Amino acid sequence: MKSVSICHRINNYYHLLDIAMAKLPIIQLPDPVLRQQAEEITEINGELQRLINDMAETMYAAPGLGLAANQVGVLQRLIVLDVAHRDGAKDLKVILNPCIKAGEGQAVREEGCLSVADFSAEVRRHARVTVSGLDREGKPLEISGEGLLAVVLQHEIDHLDGILFIDHIGRLKRGLYLRRLKKLAARGQ
Numbered sequence: 001m002k003s004v005s006i007c008h009r010i011n012n013y014y015h016l017l018d019i020a021m022a023k024l025p026i027i028q029l030p031d032p033v034l035r036q037q038a039e040e041i042t043e044i045n046g047e048l049q050r051l052i053n054d055m056a057e058t059m060y061a062a063p064g065l066g067l068a069a070n071q072v073g074v075l076q077r078l079i080v081l082d083v084a085h086r087d088g089a090k091d092l093k094v095i096l097n098p099c100i101k102a103g104e105g106q107a108v109r110e111e112g113c114l115s116v117a118d119f120s121a122e123v124r125r126h127a128r129v130t131v132s133g134l135d136r137e138g139k140p141l142e143i144s145g146e147g148l149l150a151v152v153l154q155h156e157i158d159h160l161d162g163i164l165f166i167d168h169i170g171r172l173k174r175g176l177y178l179r180r181l182k183k184l185a186a187r188g189q
Contacts (some may be wrong), residue, residue: 024058024072026114029164029181034115038070038077038160041096044138048078052094052136055080064114066152068159071115079156083148093143098133098157100126101142109151111165119177123168125154 027033041048051074059067059080066081077097084091105127112120128146131153135141145153155165166174 023061024054026058026062026067027071027073029116029166030178030185031115033073033075034070034159034164035162036070036075037162038068038075040077041134044096044134044136048076049136051076052078052080056082056092056094059114060085062114065148066156067114068156070159070162077160079153079160081152081156083152086148094136095131095133095141095143096136096138098131098153098160100129100154100157101132102130103150103154104128107147107150109148111151111155113155113165115159116164116166116177117181119166121166121169121173123151123165125151125168129153131157 051069055067055069055072055078058072059065059082063085065083065086066079069076069078079095079098080092081095082090082092103126106124107127108122108124110120111123127150128144129150130142130144132140132142143149143153158164158167166177
């Protein structure tokens, strides 16, 4: 009986260590995985659930408002987001195979990205969107949002298609940033 409880405590210890070390590295531009299209998720299993948990933990630790699977090197159509986190609350949304069903209006907002270091720019997007997909259990879901939620949904879904927010800005600004990025890479920074 005693060996079972010791074994149980050891397993709990390793489980806690595993949780504490779950943060995933966030892929940075110019890594080519950021330009690849993610594949549709066809199977929901324990491995996917663990990826979802790890991505959420990584997003919160970064800190960010959203994270697409491409950004952690996984080419699956999965996003996690939480715009309430910006205000200190928590409202994690997980969407598998997200698809923008409708978009209306236009809005311009300042955007940055966890995969595009030290750069932000104003981006024009739909002011309101409706996104459909599956929740983490595979049940159909639909999310409608405006303002920041609409921006984050569009931004993260773009990632799944290999599109970065810098693709929505002018060529001059994008070119300046990419040249600066190349210079930093040449210096080994």
